[in-house]
Structure formats: C-alpha cells, structure tokens
Amino acid sequence: MLSVGKRLFSTSGRILDTLVFVESANSKISPASLSSLNAAFQLGKPVSALVAGPEGESIVSELSQVEGLSKIIVAKGDNYNHYLAEELSPLVKAILSNESNNFTHFVTAASAVGKSLLPRVGALLDVQPISDVIKVESENTFVRPIYAGNALSTVKSSDKFILTSIRASAFPPQQITSSSAPIEEFSESITTNGRTEFVSENLITSERPELGAATKVVAGGRGLKNKETFDKLLEPLATKLNAAVGASRAAVDNGFCDNSLQIGQTGKIIAPELYIAIGISGAIQHLAGMKDSKTIVAINKDPESPIFNIADIGLVADLNDAVPELTEKL
Template identity: 55%
Template sequence: MFARTTRSLRTVSVSTLRARLLSTLTIAEHSNATLNAGTLSAISAARQLGPGPINVLVAGAEADVTSIASQIAQVDGLTKVITVANTAYAKGLPENLAALVAAEVKANSYTHVVASGSAFGRNLLPRVGALLDVQPISDITQVVNESTFVRPIYAGNAIATVHSTDPIKLVTIRASAFAAVELAGASTTIEASTNDPNVPKSSEWISEEITKSERPDLGTAKKVVSGGRGLKDKANFEAVMYPLADALGAAIGASRAAVDAGFCDNSLQVGQTGKVVAPELYLSVGISGAIQHLAGMKDSKTIAAINKDGDAPIFEVADVGLVADLFEAVPELTSKIKA
C-alpha cells in the first residue's frame, strides 16, 4: 500500500516578490532640529523604487534626533523611523556617520540607500560605498526601476541612463527633480537602533558661522534672483539685488564669478560647483551664462535675464531677455513691482 501525498502550491505575484526583496534606507539630513527639505524629496524618490519597506535613519545629538524623528514620523507610507542618539553623529559629520550607515545596511540587508544630493549626501554616500564595496550613483533625476536611474552628465549637457548590478544601490537625488512628500499627520513607528558601531570620532566639529536671512532658502525657493560679475562689487550687489529679491519675495543666488569676487557668501553660488535650483522663476542679472552656471539653473520653469551684452550665452536659454544696463533696468523693475 502506498500513501498518496497531496501538496498545495501558493502562487506569489511578481509585485509581492519584489516587495519582499526590496528594502530602502533613507538618510535624514537635519540641522539644529530643523529637517532639510531635501530629505522629503529623498523619501519621494525612495517610494518610486518599487514596493517594499522604507525606513528613515535619523542620527545626531539626542535632542535633535527626538525632534527630527517626530517630524518624519508624520510622513505616510514609511515602515519605521530609526534613531541613533550619539554625539559622534552631531552635525552630520560624514567621516563618523558612514560607519553607522554601513552597519545599518549590513544588519538589515537593505537593497537601497537614498540621500539628498546636497553637500551632506555627496560627502556621506561615497564613504559608505567604500565600506560596502559598491559604486554610488549620484545626482539622479529619475527612477526607471529599482536598478536603473537617469542622471545628468557633462554639466547637464547630456543625460545618462545608468543600470547598476551592485547588490546594494547607493543613490543621491537631485531634490528639485522629486516633489517633496508631505507631513500628513501619520504616526510611523519610531525605534532606537541597536546597530551603532560606536566608532571613535575620526573627525570633530569645531565651529560654524551661519548666515541668517529672512528670505526664502535658495535650494527650495519658488523664485530666485541671481547676480553676476556685471554688478562690479559687493556694494552694488547688495544695493541692486536685495531690494529686487525683497520685492519679488525671492531667494538670492549668484554666479561663481560674483562669489569669487567677494560680492556675497559662497552659500549663494548657483552652478555646477554650487547649488542646483529649479524654481518657477529664475531671474539672472549681469550673468553672462557660462556652462557651469547654466548647469545649476537651466531646469527652472521660467528663465529671465538682464544683461547689456545681447550676445551673452544666458539669452540662449532664457524665456525672456532684456538687453539693458542693469543699473538702470533693475531699480526701475523693482519700483514697478513694489507699485
């Protein structure tokens, strides 16, 4: 006599299988208990990778961690917010933070790590890549699928589609290319990590000088006015650009030439070696339009330019252009906006 054995098979959909395989760790960027808006764009990009858990890592001093984690926990669709309170990670020093991120990835088998493409993300993920022996993919503007991404190259003059075969994808995103998720009042679980490697401090924060302004932040502003070499000196920059920015309710930016000449702080630099912005309105004043500058602003929805040189390269990308002496045109424009 032979006994008959019956086996039942359960089919699993491709999407369910992918959800089991994919898991993403998003790195929160923050400063003095203030969440950087680029983190919300990074979460938006993480959602596009496909189904699977999305966790957010918040590391820093205890007071900062508590405040930031509470804010992020309001985002819908997150699996959990992971906190690490350790003074070694205060100020987001990448030399210290990289070991923590690598430890989290190994302990939880994350397939993706996502961060904003700010100075913070650009400093951190290459170090994490070295520890994990994988190649970071920087400054992406589109997620094709979980292993394929679109990013600009050659100062934005060419677009590359990059496919990664690494088991762990380390990705920094261009914040302006991904709409920030909203703090929708959710109550995501917050839990402390047990994977802190407690590495000795390899770097230490000494001091900082913060430029405070009531104007909108350059990286996230909907309107930006930028000044260039044509303003001639710092006094002219402040006398011409500040009233214009205030009249428009805009952030202030600058070309590298203006920053190098000392017209303004380097935190205002727009371009390949500065900040990449994509506001609804970008008004260029006295900027010729070098390729490095165009790389930082040509994705703006509307570009306007004022320059006395009608052959300036900026006019090739501008939607609206005015060939005029900026010292006459800008004060007149400012007075009409105020009126």
C-alpha cells in the same frame, strides 16, 4: 522579481526595502530630505527612514507623519552631532549589512552631508554609488546628468546594495500627512576611527528663503561690478519678490557675496519657478545650476550674451537702469 502581498522580492528571494537618510534643518525635515523620501517611494518598495544624533531626534515626530513610512530608525549619540560623515558611514553600513533589516537600497540627498556620506558608505560596502540621480527609471536603473548637465546618462546597477544620492530639485517634497510610523531605536555600538571631530561652523543666517528650496531666485553676476551695487540693486528686488539671492561664480570670486550663494556646476543646483539673471553671461558652468528653472528672466546689456539662448524673457538693457525700474514697478 516576485511580488507577494505588499512585499517585493528579488529573484534571489531577498526582500527589497529602501533606507533613506533624513537630515534636519532648524529642527524640521530638510527640504532636500523630503525630496529624497519622494524619490525613495518611486522605487516602489517599503521605505524606512534613518535619523541620527540630536539633530535627527528633533525631527522624529514630524517624520512619523510622512505617509507610507514603514519605520523610523533612530540612532542616538552625540557622535552623530553635526552629521560627521566619518561617524555616519559605519552606522549606515551596519544597518544595511544586517540581513534582518532587508535593506537593498539606500537613498540620501545630494546635499553637502549626502555628498560626503555616500562615497564612504560605498567604500565600506565595496559598492559603486550612483550620485546626483534626477530620475528613477526602475529599482536598479537611474538617470543622472554628466558633463555639467550637458548630457544625461542612464545607469543600471547590479550591485548587492544600490546606493544613491538624489538631486533635490528633480523630485517634489514628500507630503506630510498624519499617519504614524513605528519608531525603532538603533542601539548597536559602532566603532569608528575616532580621528575626526567637529570644530566649528559659520552659518550665514538670512531672513530670505533658502536658496536651494526657494521658488523665486534673483541672481547677480560680474555685471554688477561690485558688492555695493550687488546689494543695492538685488536686495530690494529680492525683498519685493520674497526671493532668495543667488550669484554667479564671478560674483562670488570678486567678493560681491558669500560663496554659499553660488549657483552652478561647483555651486548649488536649483530649479525655482522664477529665476532672474542680472548681469550674468550664461556660461555653461552657471547654466548647469539653473537651467531647469521654470521661467528664466535675463537682464543683460549684451544682446549676444548666451544667457538669452535659454531665457524665456530677455531684456537687453543696462542693469543700473532696468533693475531699479523693475523693483519700483513691482
């Protein structure tokens, strides 16, 4: 590795630059994308951002204030609306494979969009992507959880392109300052198979903080017995704390709440400042989604429940008594 001025070169003489795919959420940079930018800067190379479609255009001015960005590439076009991975992946491939761009690294959040996009880009470039990164060791070495978070694997890539998705809860959001990155329009026409079209989406709207980004989460499990108790006990407590509401898979499967609230191996992975588990046993698949929370509080009537093994504060009590009392005292 050679360093000339501020540019980093590989031993083959290629300049090492990083491209980050940045998503919008309600016309703001999504919290997960701010974390992706932070992870990208940890690679120690110049970082550029890619935004696409009308959603992407809505965040260009905010993005231009991210300190240290080399440039923002804007790919206009209604075909990028709703971030269809089938449309985005040929775009990312075209930008990465254009040698004049000097990109060697690609970073996206391990969001629903990123999880769909990354393997497709990998297939198009014939490169093995590295998903769900929680730590950047060096420009080609990354740490990622395996076996539902029970082991950490350190992986090193020798591929021509290094394609990664990052777990947002493992990286702080990149700060917005007032610097101004140059904006470049991507105008090359890209051919896609055109066989995928957006039909509709049903979004659950809530006044509460978004589960993936909330600093406090109140989560309920099967112990709440039904939807009525779930809403009656959890909602007032979450309101008092200005917390997001989450759930175990058992609670979701039993119809206590929407499946977008599921936390765990097959749900959302979160790491809030405060996590309150109510009537949740602490199955390994649930822990995979919340064990990195800073302070874990558990309310469960069974003192042998495994959730108490990782709880910082445990209350052995009937949730029907303890939760209303806690809410009232708060």
